[in-house]
Amino acid sequence: MSARFAEKVILITGATSGVGRASAERIASEGAKVILAARGQEAGHALEAEIRTAGGEATFVAADVRMESEAAKLVRQAVSRYGRLDGAFNNVGAPTTMGPITDIDSKAWHAELELNLSSVFYALKYQIPAIREYGGGAILNNASTCAVGAYPHTAAYDAAKHAVLGLTRSAALDMAEAGIRVNALLTGGVDTPLTRRLATMHPTLTPEESWHEQVAYQPVGRMGRPEEIAAFAAFLLSDETMFITGAALAIDGGMTARL
Numbered sequence: 001m002s003a004r005f006a007e008k009v010i011l012i013t014g015a016t017s018g019v020g021r022a023s024a025e026r027i028a029s030e031g032a033k034v035i036l037a038a039r040g041q042e043a044g045h046a047l048e049a050e051i052r053t054a055g056g057e058a059t060f061v062a063a064d065v066r067m068e069s070e071a072a073k074l075v076r077q078a079v080s081r082y083g084r085l086d087g088a089f090n091n092v093g094a095p096t097t098m099g100p101i102t103d104i105d106s107k108a109w110h111a112e113l114e115l116n117l118s119s120v121f122y123a124l125k126y127q128i129p130a131i132r133e134y135g136g137g138a139i140l141n142n143a144s145t146c147a148v149g150a151y152p153h154t155a156a157y158d159a160a161k162h163a164v165l166g167l168t169r170s171a172a173l174d175m176a177e178a179g180i181r182v183n184a185l186l187t188g189g190v191d192t193p194l195t196r197r198l199a200t201m202h203p204t205l206t207p208e209e210s211w212h213e214q215v216a217y218q219p220v221g222r223m224g225r226p227e228e229i230a231a232f233a234a235f236l237l238s239d240e241t242m243f244i245t246g247a248a249l250a251i252d253g254g255m256t257a258r259l
Helices: 018-029 041-053 068-082 106-133 155-178 193-201 207-217 226-237
Strands: 009-013 033-038 057-062 087-090 137-142 180-187 248-251
Touching: 009 018, 009 068, 009 106, 018 033, 018 041, 018 057, 018 087, 018 193, 018 226, 033 041, 033 068, 041 057, 057 068, 068 106, 087 106, 087 226, 106 137, 106 155, 106 180, 137 155, 137 226, 155 180, 180 226, 193 207, 226 248
Parallel strands: 009 033, 009 087, 033 057, 087 137, 137 180, 180 248
Antiparallel strands: none
C-alpha cells in the first residue's frame, strides 16, 4: 500500500463501524495519523489498538458530534495530539425515524437533523479553521444518494442529506481560495451493520423481506462493500484530487442513474 497520506492527520467521524471503520483502516494503512471519533468507547479503543497492531497510527476520541462543544473539542484534541489537521471525513449519520411524513413528530424531526445535518455544520465550523491554519486540505461529507433523491418513509433523513449537499457546496465556494476542498460522497446501498439494522425498522416488511428488497433495488445486483467506499474516500481526501471541490461524487452501484 502507498504512503500518500504520510505525515497527514485525518479525522473520521462515525469511525468504529461500517464505512467509517473501513475508511480509517484504509487511510491509516496509507500513512495517515487518524483520529477516530465515535460515541462507543469500547469499539473505539479496540479499533485504535487494531490499527496500531497493523503498523498504523490512530487515536480514538470519544465524541458526540451532534453537540457543538463536542465537535469543537474533537478538533482541539486532534491538533493537540498530532500538531495539525489536514483532512476530515464527516461520515456519521443514519436514518433514525421511518414512516410516512405525517407520522413524524417534531422531536423525531429535530433529532434526525441534529444527527445528519447539524453534526456536519459543527464539523465544518471547527475543522475548516484548523485545516486552513496548516496550509489547506480536504473535507469529505457522507451525504448518501438521499442528497439527490428521495425514498419512501425517510422524509427527515432525505431532507437532512439534501441540506448536507447544499452545505458542502457553500463551504467549498467559501474555502476555494484558501486551498480547502469540500466534497460530498453519495453512497448507495452498502452492506454494513447499520444497513442490516435498518432492515429491521421497515414499517411493513419483515427484516428478511426488507433486505432482499434493498439488494434487488441495486442496479448492479448486490450491495456495496465498506472497503469499496473506503478506497474512494481515501482517493478524494488525497492530494490526487486537488482540482475537485464542491462536487457530489457517487459510489452507488448505479442508483443515482435511476433517480
